[in-house]
Amino acid sequence: MVFRIIFNFLSRFANSEHMIQKLSESYPIRRSAQIMAYFYHRTKGTIESDSFKEKLPPLNNRLLTFKNRFMNEFRQEMQNAKNKIKR
Structure with missing residues (x-):
């Protein structure tokens, strides 16, 4: 019961366009995206070489x-x- 309430609460925020926009502008999310892009391009270059x-x-x-x-x-x-x- 408690988990259902928490899940519903979080799902409402996760589907909110404003919340997603705010999260995407946050430093941890931007930094993790930069790191993922770096590793993607690095491994892609390594595999192709x-x-x-x-x-x-x-x-x-x-x-x-x-x-x-x-x-x-x-x-x-x-x-x-x-x-x-x-x-």
Whole structure:
């Protein structure tokens, strides 16, 4: 009941054109939009350049190594747990 009242109250303000305009002019919203635009353009440029493709194979190898080590350790611990239960 209380959550419904709060939700209705917030939804009325969220749909208000005046409130949206006021929020869009606030510093935190403008700054977060600037940061998002910066990261968007930065990653877009990185993906389009060839430097991203050169860095991909070493990263891929590291991820595969991590996955293999994790799976081996997991299997080993599961086996140890099974052996402990059997005793």
